[in-house]
Amino acid sequence: MLAQNQDPALVKAEIAAAARDGAKFVTVSVFGRKSVDVLVTPSVTITFETETTHFDSEEDEDRSTLSASPDFDHYHPEY
Incomplete structure (x- = not known):
């Protein structure tokens, strides 16, 4: 989840530019005052989902009620 x-639109533009340039890390600010560096290449598929939420002035509070991050350990795409 992106930081508030x-x-x-800026993230999308940076990702598109990185893909055009061949490969590049794009740093994204995410929920909880953290950042993620994403390696973007022309063959990487990135999907955005938009959801309206309420402004949260306490972005660092306990988020145990949020859904867990997906577990990619057992993900095997079919080629």
Whole structure:
């Protein structure tokens, strides 16, 4: 989940530019005052989902009620 101050249009533009350039890390600010470096290449598929939420002034509070991150350990795409 993107941080509240992260502009989705800017993230999309940075990802598109990285893919055009061949490969590049794009740093994304995410929920909980963290950041993630994503390696973007022309063959990487990235999907955005938009959801309206309420502003949260306490972005660092306990998030145990949020759904867990997907478990990719057992993900095997079919080629």
